[in-house]
Amino acid sequence: MNKIFIIILGWQISTLALAQAKSPTIKVRISDKNSVVEISGVDLEKKIHITQKAISYPGHKKIRFNCKSNKNLRNQRPIKIASFNSPAQTLNFGKDKFKGLIHIQTSENYNGCDVINETALDDYLSTLLAKEMESSWPIEALKAQAVAARSYALYKIKSNQVSKNKGFNTNYDLENSEYHQVNGTFFDATTETNTAANSTAGEVLANSSGQLVPVFFHSKCGGKTRLPEQVWSNSVEGYQTVNCPFCHEHGKKNWTIKLPKRKLISTLGKLAGVNANRTDIRVLDDHLKSSQVKMYVNDNLTVIKKSKLRSLLGRKYLPSNYFIMAKSKDSYTVIGSGYGHGVGMCQFGAKELALQGYSYKQILAHYFPQLKIKKVY
Numbered sequence: 001m002n003k004i005f006i007i008i009l010g011w012q013i014s015t016l017a018l019a020q021a022k023s024p025t026i027k028v029r030i031s032d033k034n035s036v037v038e039i040s041g042v043d044l045e046k047k048i049h050i051t052q053k054a055i056s057y058p059g060h061k062k063i064r065f066n067c068k069s070n071k072n073l074r075n076q077r078p079i080k081i082a083s084f085n086s087p088a089q090t091l092n093f094g095k096d097k098f099k100g101l102i103h104i105q106t107s108e109n110y111n112g113c114d115v116i117n118e119t120a121l122d123d124y125l126s127t128l129l130a131k132e133m134e135s136s137w138p139i140e141a142l143k144a145q146a147v148a149a150r151s152y153a154l155y156k157i158k159s160n161q162v163s164k165n166k167g168f169n170t171n172y173d174l175e176n177s178e179y180h181q182v183n184g185t186f187f188d189a190t191t192e193t194n195t196a197a198n199s200t201a202g203e204v205l206a207n208s209s210g211q212l213v214p215v216f217f218h219s220k221c222g223g224k225t226r227l228p229e230q231v232w233s234n235s236v237e238g239y240q241t242v243n244c245p246f247c248h249e250h251g252k253k254n255w256t257i258k259l260p261k262r263k264l265i266s267t268l269g270k271l272a273g274v275n276a277n278r279t280d281i282r283v284l285d286d287h288l289k290s291s292q293v294k295m296y297v298n299d300n301l302t303v304i305k306k307s308k309l310r311s312l313l314g315r316k317y318l319p320s321n322y323f324i325m326a327k328s329k330d331s332y333t334v335i336g337s338g339y340g341h342g343v344g345m346c347q348f349g350a351k352e353l354a355l356q357g358y359s360y361k362q363i364l365a366h367y368f369p370q371l372k373i374k375k376v377y
């Protein structure tokens with residue numbers, strides 16, 4: 001009996017180890033351009049990369065790095081300084097706690113230090129769910145968000161996209177920012193977010209050839225989702241726009257914003273190289289469904305993507321890409337709905353679908369009808 005028990009236990013341990021080994025890790029830049037970095041924890045292990053020296057600190061220890069910017073070293077690529085581990089505990093960076101490892105390196109252009117957290121992908125997703133959604137949202141919405149965010153993160157990891165775009169090895173896969181996706185810290189993860197991340201472990205969205213694609217999501221589409229090429233420059237295989245009559249009851253309501261004439265003229269004037277004092281802009285008939293605005297800048301017909309206008313004017317004037325623009329006396333009136341870029345999964349729409357009883361697979365199938373769930377670990 002004992003022998004059988006040991007064999008079964010041994011098998012369980014080996015499958016557990018195998019499952020853990022297959023789960024990828026992600027390196028997230030959690031902070032950049034710091035002049036001082038403080039790392040603390042229990043039984044810290046520190047490795048200094050330049051000297052390859054490893055030091056252990058029994059008990060509690062706080063370590064402080066001064067990272068003054070150095071103008072003479074501008075244009076240098078990031079240089080790894082130190083890595084930290086606390087084998088049994090979490091690590092503290094300032095007041096925040098993180099699982100996994102923390103790495104410190106010089107920032108791009110040597111403007112202080114960057115801090116990178118290297119952690120299990122599913123632990124990262126669990127903290128992210130609490131920030132991208134709220135942990136009190138229905139579990140099926142959280143699971144849909146977990147699959148979408150895992151797909152986005154794995155695409156970035158496998159394609160090494162951040163380093164490729166920068167033209168040098170950044171030593172991280174993603175930034176913790178609205179530019180990429182927003183993750184939290186150890187304290188943000190809850191039982192619900194852990195369940196959503198773990199119960200969908202390894203599941204991503206893939207295109208018809210089984211390839212990973214960048215899976216996007218946003219706060220509130222306002223009625224219809226957009227295609228990547230309507231908002232950015234590149235098209236992505238497997239996207240289609242879908243109607244979303246689900247998000248309008250949630251989040252902030254529709255918005256009307258007065259855009260001062262001078263603001264639009266000075267913004268577009270820079271593009272067209274025209275004199276702001278002598279410029280007149282006439283907006284042609286605009287439609288909510290159109291992803292472009294047509295206007296005459298003086299006598300020149302100009303067609304500009306709504307997303308381009310949003311990036312030039314900022315989110316304060318244009319909270320989403322779903323708007324119509326019309327001229328009033330000394331200003332332009334912008335009427336719109338939604339928040340965010342509008343591509344891919346609408347988070348408030350996913351919440352409403354989950355409240356109506358949809359499963360996470362049905363929610364994802366609604367926003368990504370051409371993509372299929374695939375288990376990759």
Ligand SMILES: [Zn+2]
Binds near residue numbers: 220222223244248346
């Ligand atoms: Zn929506």
